[in-house]
Amino acid sequence: MALDFTGKEDYQKDFDPRAHLDIQYTPEGALVTGGYLSFMLKNLFTTFASGAIRGDTLIDIGSGASIYQFLSACEFFREIIASDYSDRCLQELEKWLKKVRGTFDWSSTVKFVCELEGDREKWTEKEERVRTTVTRLLKCDVTKSNPLEPLTLPQADCLLSFLCLQSACMDPESFCSALRNITSLLKPGGYLVTGGVLGASRYKVGQKVFSNIVLEKDFLESAICDAGYVVERLDVLPRVDMTALHVTDFKASFFLVARKQTVVK
Template sequence: MMARSPFKLYHVHGMDSRQYLEDYFSDKPSMSFREDALIFPIQALTETFTKGHIKGDILVDFSSGPLVHHLYAASEFFKHILVLKIRDRCILELKRWLDTRTGAFNWRHVTKLHVEEENSDQLQDKEEKVRSAAQHVVKCDLEKENMTDPIVLPPADCIISAWLLDVICKDQDDYIRYLRKFSGLLKPGGHLLIIGCLGRTYAIIGKDKIRDFAYDEDFAKKALVGAGFVIDNCKVKRRTAVSDLTDYKAVIFIAAHKEK
């Protein structure tokens, strides 16, 4: 009998969504991923959106866990953010914050990074802008031709995918297959913004060890081109975090657009 793998699969077994936020995205003193998981993605997205050529009516967010911090910059340039999730637990955790429910994760440390003055009115206004834009949270099935069946999504102007491909792909073919699925959700010329970790094979979340697909910058770029995208910008930040929770080597941000 073969030994059971110690790894769990994000899209099959799920994960502890709150623990994911606490360990990788919180403002706890013990959280060592601030520069890599918060500052770098926020700066890259803010810089990308403020150039002004990525905007429109609909942005689709297809990311891991109940993340919010990558949507702040987008909420300034898109009227509607459609959030797709594959796990009910992530939906519940995300909606706690969107609906300002008791016990919601506190993203105020991220809000402060997006305002010039940390007065309560500015902070609340910024958070309300994100909440107003991201009111539509939809469960999806990765393997269906229409992932949101029976809902048919309108073609999107932009897709953000943060750390999702890292955990749902088992190999290179999977990565390219999902990129093509993303392309099918976009208008011709629509933009795709990807955030991921390079060289990561696992991430520990609570008692679970989640398996990741390890890839490098060269592969990610070739995969995008092979899936019909034109790369507009790519940034790579070498790892600064000191932690045994995960083994990634760097964080990557890629901005690309779908060929017309």
């Protein structure tokens, strides 16, 4: 039986960001055991360490309460702007940034990235780097032509987005529309660095089940190109462990880097 679409109101009312972190990102979490998190961290490291993607401003679309996506990027941008539709997600992320006692412990993830960079013991410095680089937390609605409305910001040098659009959109058409909407925030010649899961129809947070549109590789690549990008890299990792299918039913993880064309046909 198909799951009813869970839209903006469901996220605002029922999405518990701390429960999401606990069920997905702890060592036994579904996105960890399934291989998603380490796959993203390794790809983010190699992508930014190349030095090709850097600049003044990076905007992260649909940050949730996560910080893993900032750990490599923070070394190459003057400022990072985090964004999400859910007020509770932004509040949870703000608590971590402000070192509020009892927030989610990302230390093992931070240490992993520092080890990739060559010095695992610099993990506390890395956390502080994230905290000083993430300068703003903004409300974001990818269904709007300007997702950061009512603000109008200068176009960014880079966009990040992980696990956002496939959760926020109810069908392929709305996915393509949301992709075009976030692309308006990016400079011509700028980069989209994005990741997510393939073959997923749902994921669970506490007792609430949230819907995903089922992404496949060919559709994803086509949608990115139609939105005005040239795909430079698209890597896929089959799911490593299937024991947490009751939490999320994804079949594989994807990581994609694309450059916005300077002239859109």
